[in-house]
Amino acid sequence: MxxxxxxxxxxxxxxxxxxxxxxxxxxxxxxxxxxxxxxxxxxxxxxxxxxxxxxxxxxxxxxxxxxxxxxxxxxxxxxxxxxxxxxxxxxxxxxxxxxxxxxxxxxxxxxxxxxxxxxxxxxxxxxxxxxxxxxxxxxxxxxxxxxxxxxxxxxxxxxxxxxxxxxxxxxxxxxxxxxxxxxxxxxxxxxxxxxxxxxxxxxxxxxxxxxxxxxLANQASNALISGRDPPRQGNTHPNIVPYQPFAAADQPIIIAVGNDRQFARLAAMCGHPEWTSDARFATNAARVANRDAIVALVGDCIREKPAAEWLETLEASGIPAGPINRISQTLADVQAKHRAMVxxxxxxxxxxxxxxxxxxxxxxxxxxxxxxxxxxxxxxxxxxxxxxxxxxxxxxxxx
Incomplete structure (x- = not known):
């Protein structure tokens, strides 16, 4: 070059x-x-x-x-x-x-x-x-x-x-x-x-x-606008739901639903299209307000199948998802190898x-x-x- x-x-x-x-x-x-x-x-x-x-x-x-x-x-x-x-x-x-x-x-x-x-x-x-x-x-x-x-x-x-x-x-x-x-x-x-x-x-x-x-990016902005300190939330997101790990039948996976269209596809995958017409879950703001309820419902769904099956289905549906890799797995990942990162x-x-x-x-x-x-x-x-x-x-x- x-x-x-x-x-x-x-x-x-x-x-x-x-x-x-x-x-x-x-x-x-x-x-x-x-x-x-x-x-x-x-x-x-x-x-x-x-x-x-x-x-x-x-x-x-x-x-x-x-x-x-x-x-x-x-x-x-x-x-x-x-x-x-x-x-x-x-x-x-x-x-x-x-x-x-x-x-x-x-x-x-x-x-x-x-x-x-x-x-x-x-x-x-x-x-x-x-x-x-x-x-x-x-x-x-x-x-x-x-x-x-x-x-x-x-x-x-x-x-x-x-x-x-x-x-x-x-x-x-x-x-x-x-x-x-x-x-x-x-x-x-x-x-x-x-x-x-x-x-x-x-x-x-x-x-x-x-x-x-x-x-601190959005977290500082959240504090400035709300006047409140953002709490620790572990692996969840302060502004988006569901956006966190879920336990599949064999191991955890991360599901990151970024908009309402993706949520509708996730609801259909879980066999519950009615979630999108439930006022508690119809919008991201509503899901943030009712975080515990929707996370519990999605969690019940995801634990029914192994991670590999879910990841394939989620990818086909255009819903961002991925495994939680160890560093050795990341370095050996086919995409990392293709990009010659090592x-x-x-x-x-x-x-x-x-x-x-x-x-x-x-x-x-x-x-x-x-x-x-x-x-x-x-x-x-x-x-x-x-x-x-x-x-x-x-x-x-x-x-």
Whole structure:
């Protein structure tokens, strides 16, 4: 594919998830991404195992592999003055810098947005923090789990109070980090487009809490309009009924009725077309008001047949439905295989990019890098010769 971001140079000073997720997407789209890591240590997630890939000193945690394909790793200790100088030189020839240090954390190294943009006004610096560059919480460290709690997501996730296992629950992946990485990518692309006309870069201020509030979507809107906090509803939907798992004769399936036409077809399938003329169920609003009654009736119907039979019938009727797969089942699903969502790069099994442009996958071809794998290549691009690199390595400035 003619990579849409080919020629773009990104300096990645981020680690863990939100920043690396952003820069991995930029790499998938064709950008050259240079990941700066601490010599001997690297990104914290290299050590977040098990599970591990590889053996001995070469082993790396699966977590790191999930979010760092397509990048080059340069091990530079910018806590040392010479290391910071090397990173500043790399920023001079970069289009974008992505960092997720605490507010003001890079200033002492001369690597903060103001310093870097003073030297390179076309530079776009994206800063990711827990709470943003200003405000009463700006100095706090922010972690996905904390933000899920503070940002309201956990209050609407999990079974209701009083139900077995009831109580707030975090989402099974770090969705705030992932959403923040995606929003940051969008902001970078917008800033790049603006630079085409203005010639100026910019400083992007991304906060996990801001992202969490934004991604509450209809639930935040429900609260604003109703004046009431949305309750936890387990696997049900606050605005649509029936829209939840039902127990078939052998295993649960999800049925997602999105409109009254689909409900009429479901009622006919269950042998009860009269449901559609019952005032309690005739419209979605009525079904929401009488949720328990219609859910009980549909549940009695669905448990009469096995899941496979229902799924075939529901699909034929145009009613959205599906199984509740384990991750291994999802990765082996025929549709996931057809879309080549699992691929191997450099001997590493990975989930690929979901982005397709003109029928081709926007997927980086470089595997997740070894720590400092590209240090020599990156430093050679700054004009350093072998002797100078050997001196820097001996002084533990690079690795």
């Amino acid at each position: 003619n990579a849409p971001l080919a020629g773009l140079k990104v300096l990645d000073l981020s680690r863990v998830l939100a920043g690396p997720w952003c820069t991995q997407l930029l790499a998938d789209l064709g950008a050259e991404v240079i990941k700066i890591e601490r010599p001997q240590v690297g990104d914290d997630t290299r050590h977040w195992g098990p599970p591990w890939h590889g053996e001995g000193d070469a082993k790396v945690a699966a977590y790191f592999l999930a979010t760092n394909r397509g990048k080059k790793s340069a091990a530079i200790d910018f806590a040392q003055a010479e290391g910071a100088d090397l990173v500043r030189k790399l920023a001079l020839t970069s289009d974008v810098v992505v960092e997720n240090f605490k507010v003001g954390g890079l200033h002492k190294f001369g690597l903060d947005a103001a310093s870097l943009r003073a030297a390179n006004p076309r530079l776009i610096v994206a800063s990711i923090t827990g709470f943003g560059q200003d405000g009463p919480y700006a100095e706090r460290a922010g972690y996905d789990y904390i933000i899920q709690g503070m940002g309201g997501l956990m209050s609407i996730t999990g079974e209701p109070d009083g139900a077995p296992g009831g109580g707030p629950m975090r989402v099974g992946v770090a969705v705030v980090d992932l959403f923040t990485g995606l929003y940051t990518t969008v902001a970078i692309l917008a800033a790049l487009n603006r630079r085409h006309s203005s010639g100026e870069g910019g400083h992007i201020d991304m906060a996990l809490l801001d992202t969490q509030v934004a991604m 691929r191997t790069i450099g001997g590493v099994p990975l989930v690929g990019s979901p982005v397709r442009i003109d029928g081709e996958r926007a997927d980086a071809e470089l595997p997740p890098p070894g720590l400092g794998e590209h240090t020599d290549e990156v430093l050679a691009g700054l004009g350093l010769d072998g002797d100078e690199m050997a001196r820097l390595r001996a002084a533990a400035i690079v690795g």
